[in-house]
Amino acid sequence: MAKVTIKGAENGPLIVEVDGKRVSALCRCGKTENKPNCDGTHAKIGFKADSSEIKVTE
Numbered sequence: 497m498a499k500v501t502i503k504g505a506e507n508g509p510l511i512v513e514v515d516g517k518r519v520s521a522l523c524r525c526g527k528t529e530n531k532p533n534c535d536g537t538h539a540k541i542g543f544k545a546d547s548s549e550i551k552v553t554e
C-alpha cells in the first residue's frame with residue numbers, strides 16, 4: 497500500500513506526498529488563482545499557519 501502523507505508547510509500550502517514523492521501542493525490560504533493548487537500567493541499576502549503533518553496511510 498502506498499504511504500500517503502499530508503504536510504502543512506509553515507505559512508504555506510498542504511504538501512501531499514505519496515511514497516515520499518511530492519504529488520501536489522494544495523492552497524490553504526484561500527487566495528490562489530489556481531484552485532485547488534497553491535500558486536505562491538500565500539507569500540505575497542503574509543499568510544500565517546503552523547506546520548503540521550498527517551499520515552493518511554503507512
Ligand code: FES
Nearest residue numbers: 523524525534538
Ligand atoms: S497556500 Fe499558497 S497560494 Fe494559498
